[in-house]
Amino acid sequence: MHAMKFRSTFLVAAFIALPILLLGQHTNPAPLDTITPLYPDALIESGKDGVAKLTFVVNKKGLVEDPMVTEASEPEFGDAALVAITEWRFKPATFDGKPISQKVSLPFQFTASPENKLNAQVGRKVFKMIDVEPVRTRDLDERPVVVEKPRAPYPPALAGSGLDERVAVNVTIGPDGKVYNPEVLDMDRPIFLIPALVGAAGYVFEPPMKDGKPVYCTFEMTIWVYEGDTPPGRGETGRRPLPDGS
Known part of the structure; x- marks a missing residue:
């Protein structure tokens, strides 16, 4: 059985060309070639999401000059954004049809993969490659016996709603009795995904x-x-309607 694969992602928020005071026909710089910032290796085990905001100058040739981190939830996010932005190429800003340099502000949002968020919450590596074929439950000497049965955490965003969800999960139980590679089989609302996986991974x-x-x-x-x-x-x-009736 193979471990579930997720990808850490990033999003570029609104591209902001900082205003300049010119009298005439003006156009802002526009991205032509972009490089995706990599999620920092140093933060993978933390499972953190974050943001980094940069300012820089797009020169007359459309190249990036003087990039600076103006805000970063973690220094590593700022470093990752800086590495990427130096490879970006732009259509330069123009004034009366001629290229000019212009200062730009650009925020990047980083999102940890569900896999890494789960590992961080459980406190161990839950997803891993297993190089042997797991035995089917019915072929065991006896049915698995639960030693520890933790409660799944409740989504903070639903606090006070009283909603609940029953989630079917397929797992691999290791020779150490721990749960690996949990996979949701049936669930109505995505907001319960991580809590259900955390709950399953906590079983012993x-x-x-x-x-x-x-x-x-x-x-x-x-x-x-x-x-x-x-x-x-x-x-x-376990599938009561949300407050909006959905």
């Missing part, structure tokens, strides 16, 4: 056994994500 089982030896095995489980002290009853669907 007695080591699954096949012919008396500990093995990797596949296992399907149900994770409830709910608010309050009382878990939903077995007869409930």
Whole structure:
């Protein structure tokens, strides 16, 4: 079984050409060739999202000069944005049809992959490559026995809503009894994705056994994500409507 693959991403927010005081026909610089900033290696295990804002000059040839970080939630995000922006090429600003230099401000938003966010919340590497075929649950000496059953965290954005969700998750239980490579099989609302995966990854089982030896095995489980002290009853669907009726 292969580990789930996610990608860390970045977004470029509004491109802002800083105003200049000129009387005449003026056009702002426009990006022609862009390079995607890489999510910093040093922050991968943190699972952090972040932003970096740069100012720089687009010269008459459309090249970037004097780039500076004006704001960064983490220094590494600023460094990554600086490395990328030096490779950008622009159509230069013009005044009365002639190219001119102009100062520009540009924010970059970085988003950690769901995989890295999950690893950070659980405190260990949850997704990994497994070079053997996991044993099916029905082929084990006995069904997996739960040792620790943590509660899935509730999404802060839904605090006070009373909403809950029942999420079907497929996992691989390792010879150490820990859960690896959780994969959601059935879920209605994406906001419950990370909480459900965190809940599943926190389970600990007695080591699954096949012919008396500990093995990797596949296992399907149900994770409830709910608010309050009382878990939903077995007869409930866990799919109550959102406040807006959706």
